Amino acid sequence: MTSDNIMIQVRDLKKYYNGDRIKALDGISIDVNRGDVMVVIGPSGSGKSTFLRSLNLLEIPTSGQIIVDGVDITGEKIDLDKFRQKMGMVFQHFNLFPHKTILENLTIAPIIVKKENEETAVKRAMELLDRVGLADRAKAYPVQLSGGQKQRVAIVRALCMDPEIMLFDEPTSALDPEMVGEVLDVMKELARDGMTMVTVTHEMGFAREVGNRVVFMDGGSIVEQGTPEKIFESPESPRLQDFLRKVL
Amino acid sequence: MQISLDNFSRVMKYAPLFGRGLVVTVLLSLVTVLLGFILAFILAMMSLSSVKILRAVSTVYVQIVRCTPMMVQVLIMYYLLTGIISFPRVFLFGYIEVGRFIPAAISLALNSGGYMSDVIRGGIEGIDQGQTEAARSLGMTKGQTMRYIIIPQAIKNILPSFANEFVTIIKESSVCSVIGVAEITKQAQNVQSATFISLEPLFVATFLYFCLCFPTSRIIAYFERRMRASDQR
Numbered sequence A: 001m002t003s004d005n006i007m008i009q010v011r012d013l014k015k016y017y018n019g020d021r022i023k024a025l026d027g028i029s030i031d032v033n034r035g036d037v038m039v040v041i042g043p044s045g046s047g048k049s050t051f052l053r054s055l056n057l058l059e060i061p062t063s064g065q066i067i068v069d070g071v072d073i074t075g076e077k078i079d080l081d082k083f084r085q086k087m088g089m090v091f092q093h094f095n096l097f098p099h100k101t102i103l104e105n106l107t108i109a110p111i112i113v114k115k116e117n118e119e120t121a122v123k124r125a126m127e128l129l130d131r132v133g134l135a136d137r138a139k140a141y142p143v144q145l146s147g148g149q150k151q152r153v154a155i156v157r158a159l160c161m162d163p164e165i166m167l168f169d170e171p172t173s174a175l176d177p178e179m180v181g182e183v184l185d186v187m188k189e190l191a192r193d194g195m196t197m198v199t200v201t202h203e204m205g206f207a208r209e210v211g212n213r214v215v216f217m218d219g220g221s222i223v224e225q226g227t228p229e230k231i232f233e234s235p236e237s238p239r240l241q242d243f244l245r246k247v248l
Numbered sequence B: 001m002q003i004s005l006d007n008f009s010r011v012m013k014y015a016p017l018f019g020r021g022l023v024v025t026v027l028l029s030l031v032t033v034l035l036g037f038i039l040a041f042i043l044a045m046m047s048l049s050s051v052k053i054l055r056a057v058s059t060v061y062v063q064i065v066r067c068t069p070m071m072v073q074v075l076i077m078y079y080l081l082t083g084i085i086s087f088p089r090v091f092l093f094g095y096i097e098v099g100r101f102i103p104a105a106i107s108l109a110l111n112s113g114g115y116m117s118d119v120i121r122g123g124i125e126g127i128d129q130g131q132t133e134a135a136r137s138l139g140m141t142k143g144q145t146m147r148y149i150i151i152p153q154a155i156k157n158i159l160p161s162f163a164n165e166f167v168t169i170i171k172e173s174s175v176c177s178v179i180g181v182a183e184i185t186k187q188a189q190n191v192q193s194a195t196f197i198s199l200e201p202l203f204v205a206t207f208l209y210f211c212l213c214f215p216t217s218r219i220i221a222y223f224e225r226r227m228r229a230s231d232q233r
């Protein structure tokens, strides 16, 4: 594997809260390659969200490096907003903008951040919305949508910025069970199209079926990682074995 | 002391004075809410800023406004402003003396802004943190996030408070009579001295304040209900 295949290099990333009493991340090092569908699993409080949110610096790390396309984004004089454009993020609670229509949710960032003209932005937004089967809801407001629909819109909103990587933080955890499938389907399609993805999820089925790498975190560290087969069929560390016994 | 119809009819000869007082009170209150809103907004932004000095200035200002009497503030601003600037003796509509109206509006606004900045800050802080995160993750700057995402949502929470502040200011503006602004209270005093009737002019003033404040607060309450209903769209 050549080095220009590496998209994000994480080096000894640490995030402490309350001085150093809470070690949410305690030295994470990992590479995300182009086209990876990385699934992060682990017990509650293990630092999965903190890790994901650090990747686009929604969380400012205490120490360590995050190197994106060869540039350390934890460095001082970095145009963070520029880097965040490259990384789409999908949240557990959707975080759609309630005062804007679905279409406006999708076009606002392209228009004001990328200075796209409205026509172009609307055209692409409608195409993408159509792909997730929600073109007819373009004029609706977020409150009028079901959870599953909201999350599909949230995914499209991130895609409208043409990101190079998509970060998902438990995208299906706040959904009623019958809506989990429709969101996972959109994510599977994205993965098939070659999108680089880092996904925190409790959906082990998704991890097995779609992921090419599974990372198991516990206590702020990466305890074990590997292909889905290795992680799920022959876990090595006792902590992973214990975790899998509980969730599977 | 007698409250008599006769007294009232003598007082009512001065109805035009009360009319002017009414206009002054309404104008003064409107100008105050507008200026006060701008100041409150700036103070709120300062208190939410990451720059420590700005936060400190904002806090100190708000505390000074809150912990000193309004009448003293009005008097100080009046003597301060008229000491620095010599206002031309201009009368708006022929009876609003600019040299008294402006210091009154400014001091009321300085006071109101101090009280309302917390309301604005609360309105902004009340917006779910996830909104900011979503906006930032899309590459919006802090400023863009505030302008396009946070403030439009916060306004909805803030607006009713400002309408209510308008009602408060209508009442509080009566302290401006101490610097001779010819608003309702001052006009009532003028009528008192012209007629040597003490109580009835004040009843008229009371009636006017009530007629301003009661319908206004009803209307605000109505729109607040409507807005809440539309949230459950």
Ligand SMILES: Nc1ncnc2c1ncn2[C@@H]1O[C@H](COP(=O)(O)OP(=O)(O)OP(=O)(O)O)[C@@H](O)[C@H]1O
Pocket: A017, A018, A022, A023, A024, A042, A043, A044, A045, A046, A047, A048, A049, A050, A051
């Ligand atoms: N803002 C914060 N202040 C203090 N501690 C925090 C903060 N955010 C996270 N933590 C702590 O950091 C640790 C890791 O949290 P994180 O949210 O990353 O876990 P997680 O793996 O995502 O858990 P979950 O599965 O419950 O979402 C936890 O112990 C959490 O309590």
Ligand SMILES: [Mg+2]
Pocket: A048, A049, A050, A170
């Ligand atoms: Mg989490």
